[in-house]
Amino acid sequence: MELTLTDLDLLSDYEKIKEPFFTKRRFKHADLVKLLEKFSFEKEVVGQSFEGRDIYKVKLGSGKTEVLLWSQMHGNEATATMAIVDILNYFQETSNGFVEDILNGLTLHLVPMLNPDGAERFIRRTAQQIDMNRDALALVCPESKLLKKLQEDIKPAFSFNLHDQNVRYSAGATKNQAAISFLATAYNEATEWNENRTKAMQVICEMNAVLQQIIPDKVGRFSDEFEPRAFGDNIQKWGSSLILIESGGYGTDHEKMYLRKLNFLIILKALESINVGAYKTKNLADYSAIPTNQKYLFDLLIRNVNMEGETVDIGINKDEVNIEKATDFEFNSIVEDIGDLSTFWGIETFDATGYTLSPLSDFLEILTSFKVKKEDLGRLEFEKKANFALTKNGELCHLVLNGEFVAVPS
Structure with missing residues (x-):
């Protein structure tokens, strides 16, 4: 037709x-x-x-x-x-x-x-x-x-x-x-x-x-x-x-x-x-x-990332939270799954082959311009907020804050 x-x-x-x-x-x-x-x-x-x-x-x-x-x-x-x-x-x-x-x-x-x-x-x-x-x-x-x-x-x-x-x-x-x-x-x-x-x-x-x-x-x-x-x-x-x-x-x-x-x-x-x-x-x-x-989709799917010595996928979802008397919203992220997610897809997908997942606590000096709570600086955890860094050879390449990629400060 x-x-x-x-x-x-x-x-x-x-x-x-x-x-x-x-x-x-x-x-x-x-x-x-x-x-x-x-x-x-x-x-x-x-x-x-x-x-x-x-x-x-x-x-x-x-x-x-x-x-x-x-x-x-x-x-x-x-x-x-x-x-x-x-x-x-x-x-x-x-x-x-x-x-x-x-x-x-x-x-x-x-x-x-x-x-x-x-x-x-x-x-x-x-x-x-x-x-x-x-x-x-x-x-x-x-x-x-x-x-x-x-x-x-x-x-x-x-x-x-x-x-x-x-x-x-x-x-x-x-x-x-x-x-x-x-x-x-x-x-x-x-x-x-x-x-x-x-x-x-x-x-x-x-x-x-x-x-x-x-x-x-x-x-x-x-x-x-x-x-x-x-x-x-x-x-x-x-x-x-x-x-x-x-x-x-x-x-x-x-x-x-x-x-x-x-x-x-x-x-x-x-x-x-x-x-x-x-x-x-x-x-x-x-x-x-x-x-x-x-239900085969995550909001963000990180594929093939090195996490604590093993290659895994990370599925992240973001839910809308009403703000300003329900006239606007902000996202609240959650690590929905970790492991083999090869049968799933992402609305947004990032192939992290060659990257290592690192806690934000490794990069405190560059986080001063971001509102990141102390409890979100540590190790990535299942069913917690999605805050982490992606590195190569110890160098910071990408920041993910509350489930979204943000530009790394120069």
Whole structure:
């Protein structure tokens, strides 16, 4: 499948209509509310969060096929929220046959931020410390009750559950980072295929076909074990074709701006496919060909380093830690594994053949310009912070501080 003129037009149009406010993922509910003010589409406060923040739904189109999309069910998963605002920009600012056909054939309901309390703290869970995506049955959270009510009232033919996933997922047992992953969620323990689930699978195949032209071999598929408490599984069970999209990682694009662009493209392509029925030609073999998500990646993989007389590999991961009232982040590294890591890959890889790993305590005189705690100066240890030096013949060649290479002071 080659990119069509429409696909290329969408990618070109994106640069003109993308929302300039978004440069980081850590924006607040108040920021989103302000952005929504400019849209002429029907906007409705459909409920409040546990802490009383308004939850908005935007409605556009007048077609007979109802489609519901929601993002930030998990407060720290904001990539698709940005894409939804971009899509609203596109529909408001663009007048062409593509837009007219979608708005005439579909009625779209978009909830950009379902968990505003979690977004305020940039955490996964709600203010009640509950994972909303495990609350589809108990309905403890007001946000969960709201989503269930939207499903009951709208009765969407298709639903899009938009998430972010760990950046260290690989597309199969490969070095390829899973930039985007999909799932047509199961609706029962036997993971059977009824009409609703089959339609979700077919739409996913349409989106994957486009992505393979842009990011070949960087698309994954989640395993479909049934989770009886999850909204995705239950919405599939309740009669809507549920499509799960997860934005993973793309190299050093930590703010996921490129993945935001891909979300914009594939969501619009999915809507077009639903509208014209193009998805109906896809089959289970197309879906099964998407490699399943695996965990074969470290953020940084040091290969073949001499550590205390033996050649080993060192796998290092870096987790984001919120700072400045969750408006920014810093990394906190951890030595995840040491030894033979020949079956793994790194998002960043360094071949340390010929280098010796040395403690930072050997180079105190050059560390005065760096903030390194005393406890991080010693011997590299499993499950501790990744601070060390790489030397050749006793000469300092590289510094790794908190899991990142930094320039050696001259």
